[in-house]
Amino acid sequence: MAREAGDIAWALGLQPIYVARDEAELQAWCFSAKVILERDVDQCAGMPFVIGIGENNIRRAVAERFKDSLSFTNLIHPSATFGCGQRGKLEHCKGTIVAAGARFTNGIAIGDFCIFNQNTTVAHDCLVDSYVHVAPGANLSGNVHLKQGAWIGAGAVVNQGSNAEKRVIGENTMVGSGTVVINDCEANAVYAGVPAKRIK
Ligand SMILES: CC(C)(COP(=O)(O)OP(=O)(O)OC[C@H]1O[C@@H](n2cnc3c(N)ncnc32)[C@H](O)[C@@H]1OP(=O)(O)O)[C@@H](O)C(=O)NCCC(=O)NCCS
Known part of the structure; x- marks a missing residue:
């Protein structure tokens, strides 16, 4: 779902930065794009975020975890x-x-x-x-x-x-x-x- 959310950003002319949970997920990433580790996400505070996680409960947990530190936007395909x-x-x-x-x-x-x-x-x-x-x-x-x-x-x-x-x-x-x-x-x-x- 993260890659699919990224596709919407690309279609809007944006260059998404993806977030990997940990080193293992970063290593498994087989897609040419900028990826940062979750522990470094604060460096991007102020940038608009979406959570490209399909499973509702996990998306909710991530949203609650970052609700005070990140600003969330909507991503709407043209x-x-x-x-x-x-x-x-x-x-x-x-x-x-x-x-x-x-x-x-x-x-x-x-x-x-x-x-x-x-x-x-x-x-x-x-x-x-x-x-x-x-x-x-x-x-x-x-x-x-x-x-x-x-x-x-x-x-x-x-x-x-x-x-x-x-x-x-x-x-x-x-x-x-x-x-x-x-x-x-x-x-x-x-x-x-x-x-x-x-x-x-
Ligand atoms: C409904 C669903 C959640 C059930 O998953 P599950 O809890 O693992 O259920 P099981 O595979 O154990 O199936 C249980 C029973 O329901 C039936 N069943 C499962 N999915 C079915 C469906 N979509 N339509 C009709 N019957 C279905 C199975 O044949 C099985 O019947 P049986 O007990 O007579 O053998 C899942 O099959 C499903 O459709 N998920 C949605 C997939 C999807 O849309 N993905 C999009 C990703 S973006």
């Missing part, structure tokens, strides 16, 4: 599209990553440190809490509420809720790839299949 007023709303978030081809219509509220991966679609009046990951090609219909830490797998579809009652995916719940969600999903669970059933 090919992403936004409905009326939506781009401005997204710019009030911090640490949110929007990859190539993601599409947002309007009336959508988004928290911090979310990831909208390639070709995701987010329709009207969705509410996306912080630390959510929407994997490539997943589709959120209108009036869906993704609670904090939810993960929507690649190519999954979440059917719409209503103005009065959003379709809810509970906190930290994982929706498997290709799943079609037609009812609310409980918190801290795993759902898969068509239609979605709780498997864990």
Whole structure:
């Protein structure tokens, strides 16, 4: 995910600096770009950061660890599209990553440190809490509420809720790839299949 986040920066004409956790991770890095060690990250304080970590709980832990020392920005691929007023709303978030081809219509509220991966679609009046990951090609219909830490797998579809009652995916719940969600999903669970059933 770090390299993919970096790709968005490159597409914006920026030159990302990547952060390796330790020497071993630095040695394993097989990609031509500037990489620094996490212990030296303070030298870059003042530069805009994102956290290119796909796993929601780890991204959250890193965000909390560096919340006072680093300034976080959003990273939005130039090919992403936004409905009326939506781009401005997204710019009030911090640490949110929007990859190539993601599409947002309007009336959508988004928290911090979310990831909208390639070709995701987010329709009207969705509410996306912080630390959510929407994997490539997943589709959120209108009036869906993704609670904090939810993960929507690649190519999954979440059917719409209503103005009065959003379709809810509970906190930290994982929706498997290709799943079609037609009812609310409980918190801290795993759902898969068509239609979605709780498997864990
Ligand atoms: C749903 C998911 C989280 C479950 O992973 P897991 O907890 O390791 O579950 P298992 O592989 O043990 O599978 C448990 C059961 O669910 C089924 N299952 C797993 N994933 C499924 C899916 N996406 N759709 C339908 N059934 C699925 C398995 O066949 C298995 O069924 P069985 O008990 O009858 O044999 C995972 O399979 C998944 O889809 N992850 C998302 C992948 C993704 O989108 N990646 C994008 C990266 S950016």
